[in-house]
Amino acid sequence: MAFGISPRRDHDDRRGSAHSRGYTSAWQKARDVFLRENPLCAMHRERGQHVAAQVVDHIKAPRLRDALDSKDDERIAAARSLFWDRANWQPLCKLCHDSVKQRLEKSGRLSGCDASGRPIDPRHHWRTQAQGEGG
Numbered sequence: 001m002a003f004g005i006s007p008r009r010d011h012d013d014r015r016g017s018a019h020s021r022g023y024t025s026a027w028q029k030a031r032d033v034f035l036r037e038n039p040l041c042a043m044h045r046e047r048g049q050h051v052a053a054q055v056v057d058h059i060k061a062p063r064l065r066d067a068l069d070s071k072d073d074e075r076i077a078a079a080r081s082l083f084w085d086r087a088n089w090q091p092l093c094k095l096c097h098d099s100v101k102q103r104l105e106k107s108g109r110l111s112g113c114d115a116s117g118r119p120i121d122p123r124h125h126w127r128t129q130a131q132g133e134g135g
Ligand SMILES: [Zn+2]
Pocket: 041, 042, 043, 044, 051, 092, 093, 094, 095, 096, 097
């Protein structure tokens, strides 16, 4: 086990500690197990490429910290279960993970998934971007 060699400092500080967003040691453990069972990047694998996964991504963002801030018990419970729901996890390489996150941050939020409870279909815009020129 070799944690502690990642040079990320002022990253997490700005938007609350990683811990407050649910990334506890329990999460690290679960993540390790998951990556051992799912060692290949899901997005690359769909394109037939075998790339080692390095991170576990939440397909649907649990937004645990927002839920905690809201002090709304129902929301917190929902965020927690989403956070720990393995069906909501996907193994990604760093490159794919960053590109997913950049997209999410640009669009602000994942609209149309929370209220209706419909799962997001990642395939939708990740791979059909050629059609939507000009946005
Ligand atoms: Zn990848």
